[in-house]
Amino acid sequence: MANEVTYQLYIRLSRACRIQAGRLPYRRLPAGWYVYTGSARRNLAARVERHLRRDKPRRWHIDWLLTRREARVIHVVLSQAAECPLNAETGGEVLIPGFGASDCRAACGSHLRYLGSERPAAVPAESLHRRQPGLRALRTALGAEE
């Protein structure tokens, strides 16, 4: 397998939620699209698959979002780019300062970014109608690299 270490989860939140992740304060997240950028040096596929499961103990900040029924991973992108520069390039708005950024030394502010209410260009339109779009996108990304 290739050496992708960074992943981006494109998440659709079907309605606004108040979430309180780990020790962060409560914040309101508007409905719409989010992208979460993370990395795993080992077992990247297993890490992403864990993100795609709703039923799990909450460990990382992102778990507080992805265990919500309103949140769904619609698309997954893998990359060999370093996590923080990729996050910075992706743009978007920081709504929860410090989210997913506990071990970030690049002043990202947050590894969860709000992209607005329109489907981001990186997300294929047909993904919205698939049953397990995140898993499918992950498998396609992994398969394409073999």
Ligand SMILES: [Zn+2]
């Ligand atoms: Zn960072």
